[in-house]
Amino acid sequence: MEVIFRKATLEDIDYILPLMYSAAEDLFEFSYSVSGKSVKDFLRYVLSKGKGYYGYQNQTVGIYNNEIVFSVTTYKGKDIIKETLDTLSLVLSFYDLKGIIIVFWRSIILSKIFVSPKKDSLYIGNLGTKVDFRSKGIATQAFDVIHKYAKENGIKRCELDVSLKNPKAEKLYTRLGYTIVKEYQYKGRNNIVGTKRMEKII
Numbered sequence: 398m399e400v401i402f403r404k405a406t407l408e409d410i411d412y413i414l415p416l417m418y419s420a421a422e423d424l425f426e427f428s429y430s431v432s433g434k435s436v437k438d439f440l441r442y443v444l445s446k447g448k449g450y451y452g453y454q455n456q457t458v459g460i461y462n463n464e465i466v467f468s469v470t471t472y473k474g475k476d477i478i479k480e481t482l483d484t485l486s487l488v489l490s491f492y493d494l495k496g497i498i499i500v501f502w503r504s505i506i507l508s509k510i511f512v513s514p515k516k517d518s519l520y521i522g523n524l525g526t527k528v529d530f531r532s533k534g535i536a537t538q539a540f541d542v543i544h545k546y547a548k549e550n551g552i553k554r555c556e557l558d559v560s561l562k563n564p565k566a567e568k569l570y571t572r573l574g575y576t577i578v579k580e581y582q583y584k585g586r587n588n589i590v591g592t593k594r595m596e597k598i599i
Contacts, residue, residue, distance in 0.1 A: 398461060398533050402542045405456035405468070410444040412465035413456055416525030417444075421560075423588045428503050432496030442491050449484035451523075457542070459535055466530040469539055470523040473552070474514035510581040510592045517553040518596065519543065540573050547599045554599055558592040570595050
């Protein structure tokens with residue numbers, strides 16, 4: 398199955414949203430489903446604005462038979478401050494005061510298991526594949542494209558986080574040459590577990 402990959406556009410957001418959400422449902426619900434606001438409404442809002450972690454400009458889509466079947470988020474580690482500030486500004490404009498406080502507090506909690514990527518890296522996250530197309534090698538093809546982009550742009554490493562409850566994904570990343578650099582335990586509740594930071598030197 399050969400998939401065509403390209404950068405996302407504004408017109409893609411309705412297809413990206415469910416794929417992105419499926420990549421980390423528990424985390425998204427914990428982080429952004431607050432103050433009567435739906436996490437999917439928030440993701441749609443930030444996707445459409447085209448900035449921050451989840452803006453469409455940071456998304457790549459995979460297309461098979463003219464259908465978007467895959468999406469992934471990537472951004473350069475050197476841009477983490479800008480991406481963070483842009484995301485925070487979107488939080489401020491989307492939620493009421495109570496929601497803002499809750500989202501900020503929960504982001505502080507999650508910062509213990511999601512640390513900033515290195516400045517010389519390309520960070521990869523939110524891999525989502527349409528159900529009928531899973532386990533067909535699409536993610537492997539996507540990583541080939543991502544690694545090629547990193548090399549061509551002088552990026553020294555790729556980084557990602559994998560949930561402790563997702564050994565299947567960890568096995569895939571290991572096969573692709575990623576190694577575990579640190580494990581972060583989460584001792585709270587809310588269906589959240591810890592993560593492993595993995596990286597591959599390009």
